[in-house]
Amino acid sequence: MKDTFRQSMKWFHTWVGLVVGWVLFFMFITGSAGYFYKEITHYMEPERPLINHQLSNSELLDKAQQYMSIHASDVQEWDVFLPSRRDTNLQVGWRHAPKEGESRGKYIKQVLDANTGQQVITRATGGGRSLYRMHYSLHYLETRLSYWIVGFCTMLMLLAVITGVVIHKKIFSDFFTFRAKKGLPGWLDSHNVLSVIALPFHFMITYSGLLFFPFIYMALSVSIQTNEPELNELMDEVYPSSAEVTPANIPAKMQSLSSLYEQTKTIWSDDKLELVEIYAANDINAHIRFSRSVTDITYNPSDEIVFNGVTGERISEPERQYTVSAMIHNGFISLHEGQFSVTIVRWLYFFTGLIGAAMIASGLVLWTTKRKPQQMKKPNGPDFGYRLVEQLNIGTIVGLPIAIASYFYGNRLLPIEMANRAEWEIHLLFISWALLLTYPAYRPKAKAWSEQLHLAAAIFIFMPVLNALTTDKHLGITLSHGDWLYAGFDLTMLAIGLTFAFAGFKFNKSQRNKTSQSKSAKTQRSNIKTTVDNELVLNKENSGAL
Amino acid sequence: MSSLLDKINFTKPRWQVFSRVLAAVFGGYALATAASLFIAQLLIYIIEKNQAIHISIMLTFLIYAGTAIWVFSVTSARQAWVGLLKFNVILLASTWLLMQFTDVTS
Amino acid sequence: MLLLICLSFSAMALFCLAMEKHRQQVTDKALPQFLSQFFKPLAWLLLVITFYISGKLYGWSIGPAVFFGALTAALLPLILLLTYRAKVVPIVAIVLPLVTCANFILG
Numbered sequence: 001m002k003d004t005f006r007q008s009m010k011w012f013h014t015w016v017g018l019v020v021g022w023v024l025f026f027m028f029i030t031g032s033a034g035y036f037y038k039e040i041t042h043y044m045e046p047e048r049p050l051i052n053h054q055l056s057n058s059e060l061l062d063k064a065q066q067y068m069s070i071h072a073s074d075v076q077e078w079d080v081f082l083p084s085r086r087d088t089n090l091q092v093g094w095r096h097a098p099k100e101g102e103s104r105g106k107y108i109k110q111v112l113d114a115n116t117g118q119q120v121i122t123r124a125t126g127g128g129r130s131l132y133r134m135h136y137s138l139h140y141l142e143t144r145l146s147y148w149i150v151g152f153c154t155m156l157m158l159l160a161v162i163t164g165v166v167i168h169k170k171i172f173s174d175f176f177t178f179r180a181k182k183g184l185p186g187w188l189d190s191h192n193v194l195s196v197i198a199l200p201f202h203f204m205i206t207y208s209g210l211l212f213f214p215f216i217y218m219a220l221s222v223s224i225q226t227n228e229p230e231l232n233e234l235m236d237e238v239y240p241s242s243a244e245v246t247p248a249n250i251p252a253k254m255q256s257l258s259s260l261y262e263q264t265k266t267i268w269s270d271d272k273l274e275l276v277e278i279y280a281a282n283d284i285n286a287h288i289r290f291s292r293s294v295t296d297i298t299y300n301p302s303d304e305i306v307f308n309g310v311t312g313e314r315i316s317e318p319e320r321q322y323t324v325s326a327m328i329h330n331g332f333i334s335l336h337e338g339q340f341s342v343t344i345v346r347w348l349y350f351f352t353g354l355i356g357a358a359m360i361a362s363g364l365v366l367w368t369t370k371r372k373p374q375q376m377k378k379p380n381g382p383d384f385g386y387r388l389v390e391q392l393n394i395g396t397i398v399g400l401p402i403a404i405a406s407y408f409y410g411n412r413l414l415p416i417e418m419a420n421r422a423e424w425e426i427h428l429l430f431i432s433w434a435l436l437l438t439y440p441a442y443r444p445k446a447k448a449w450s451e452q453l454h455l456a457a458a459i460f461i462f463m464p465v466l467n468a469l470t471t472d473k474h475l476g477i478t479l480s481h482g483d484w485l486y487a488g489f490d491l492t493m494l495a496i497g498l499t500f501a502f503a504g505f506k507f508n509k510s511q512r513n514k515t516s517q518s519k520s521a522k523t524q525r526s527n528i529k530t531t532v533d534n535e536l537v538l539n540k541e542n543s544g545a546l
Numbered sequence: 547m548s549s550l551l552d553k554i555n556f557t558k559p560r561w562q563v564f565s566r567v568l569a570a571v572f573g574g575y576a577l578a579t580a581a582s583l584f585i586a587q588l589l590i591y592i593i594e595k596n597q598a599i600h601i602s603i604m605l606t607f608l609i610y611a612g613t614a615i616w617v618f619s620v621t622s623a624r625q626a627w628v629g630l631l632k633f634n635v636i637l638l639a640s641t642w643l644l645m646q647f648t649d650v651t652s
Numbered sequence: 653m654l655l656l657i658c659l660s661f662s663a664m665a666l667f668c669l670a671m672e673k674h675r676q677q678v679t680d681k682a683l684p685q686f687l688s689q690f691f692k693p694l695a696w697l698l699l700v701i702t703f704y705i706s707g708k709l710y711g712w713s714i715g716p717a718v719f720f721g722a723l724t725a726a727l728l729p730l731i732l733l734l735t736y737r738a739k740v741v742p743i744v745a746i747v748l749p750l751v752t753c754a755n756f757i758l759g
Contacts, residue, residue, distance in 0.1 A: 012618045200723075201724065218579065218603045222599065297717075298713060324597060345721065355724070
């Protein structure tokens with residue numbers, strides 16, 4: 001390709017990064033946000049009551065059971081979501097029977113007030129879940145197409161990670177190098193540092209990302225090796241599911257959830273109950289499954305306890321069987337999703353995801369910084385490619401966070417009774433992103449960077465204030481009540497805003513240094529010119545005088 | 547008219563790049579598929595069939611990545627295509643050979 | 653968790669000192685050759701210990717992942733410190749793990 005292997009790889013790394021860098025940045029940002037999707041949803045439904053620490057799970061279970069017996073009596077699959085560290089409200093859910101032309105019925109999830117046992121009506125919103133879903137199913141596009149696009153980008157990311165290591169010759173001797181100067185070495189070192197300090201993560205997240213849809217990507221291979229019944233058998237092994245419970249349509253009285261819960265407490269030493277799923281409710285075949293929070297990357301059968309809903313007897317075979325290869329596969333998926341994480345590990349995932357996003361961003365900026373001097377010298381201005389990259393950089397690296405903030409703003413500002421409210425919150429995200437991507441074409445680039453950085457700072461810092469103005473749950477209340485999910489969100493917005501403010505400040509400072517440098521150069525040149533002129537005049541006078 | 551001919555002049559470097567991209571994407575996919583068939587056949591001697599297929603699928607992503615890198619490091623696009631063809635044939639032939647000794651439906 | 657991060661910090665700081673180029677950033681003193689050849693093995697030892705503690709604390713399936721996370725969390729401040737406040741690094745690398753160890757054992 002080029003003269004040496006390393007040079008070819010450098011070219012390859014650059015192009016692979018450039019082709020999909022912005023999509024990958026989107027995936028890293030929405031993915032990082034996705035690690036906190038439950039907490040984000042909690043914030044985006046401010047109607048949820050502040051938690052009552054006094055009630056026990058038993059009482060909550062009874063209230064939920066009572067509520068669903070009244071309101072979901074025609075449905076036979078019920079779910080009860082107990083308050084947990086990540087989601088402090090009692091919630092219930094059920095799936096309606098499918099309507100005409102639907103393969104699955106609609107799933108309804110409702111927040112219950114733990115004190116009254118009645119529903120709390122929360123605003124229609126996609127919540128954190130929409131952000132997390134966008135991460136892999138890219139909004140507006142058909143799901144299958146998104147999976148292919150995302151898979152393509154992930155494959156290129158894998159190539160970028162591998163080639164990045166290959167071309168970073170001095171990866172060990174330059175391990176701690178960070179020349180914090182502005183200009184090319186600064187950006188290159190940032191890119192290197194951000195890549196290297198989280199290299200295991202970058203590799204893991206990319207490879208495990210590919211493992212989410214391997215049977216779509218490698219469909220050819222699979223279809224050659226299996227026919228349809230064999231394929232179904234393979235799928236059942238790869239994605240084990242618990243046995244189907246079909247109602248016998250013979251009504252029977254179910255045990256109370258709280259009495260079954262007393263049984264689980266004797267089996268589990270800790271009280272980390274998260275979910276209760278009821279199948280064939282109020283039927284003779286009723287099965288009730290109690291699940292506690294997952295603590296491992298592999299399936300742990302002791303995390304689930306299943307009872308016969310009518311007799312209260314425990315059913316002791318493990319719900320799902322995993323083969324070795326399925327365990328490996330599932331292990332990678334669990335590592336990617338981080339569902340097992342306790343709070344501090346979850347924050348680590350979030351930060352490392354942001355480091356990944358910053359790695360991509362620094363690479364993109366590095367590309368333009370490297371080419372800037374020669375591009376600026378061109379007679380008709382910079383090339384189309386260069387201008388496009390710079391515009392996309394501004395609009396994505398700063399523009400996407402602003403767009404996500406406007407998603408949150410939409411959640412607070414859109415009228416509650418608005419039709420398709422949840423969809424419109426997401427439209428707002430993409431509309432603002434589109435605007436932020438296009439307007440830099442009409443502004444001098446330095447100004448566009450500065451404006452977007454300051455806009456980002458303002459919009460994030462103002463978020464807690466907006467919250468105080470539009471809800472009854474400002475920081476004073478949430479902090480004093482110990483609602484750390486809610487307060488944490490406000491505080492994180494503040495922190496992000498301050499980071500952008502700092503970045504804007506540094507950017508303006510470097511711009512001022514640049515102009516003052518060129519200004520002082522100009523002044524020097526004109527000073528010299530004046531001195532020379534004066535001398536000439538003097539000489540003339542002198543010679544004239546002579 | 548001449549500029550149009552210039553644009554589709556196949557000796558220009560951009561066609562080399564395009565050719566390599568095609569080789570990496572499609573030829574690489576073929577190679578990854580062939581490799582997964584081969585690896586599955588090898589693994590069937592050690593583990594049961596479904597797990598063999600499952601593991602080989604998980605590994606092929608790495609093979610695909612390696613192939614793409616290789617395509618862009620050889621001296622010419624033609625070499626890349628020839629190499630891909632060679633490896634595909636070798637893998638498919640080996641797979642077919644192995645299949646004679648196991649009972650695998652295809 | 654904090655313990656893991658601090659131990660990783662010290663381990664990486666030791667690696668850093670083991671390298672001529674980076675040691676110059678940190679200290680002007682010339683260290684005796686005899687002493688500095690222990691830095692690398694000591695650093696590896698500290699890393700292995702940190703990995704082991706991580707496995708013990710979090711279980712052996714999650715422990716390794718958490719270990720790498722702690723390493724990342726330690727590397728970022730280390731590199732920033734090296735760039736802006738290099739002199740501080742040796743003191744931090746000694747004090748921080750001692751403090752967090754004591755806290756962990758007593759707590």
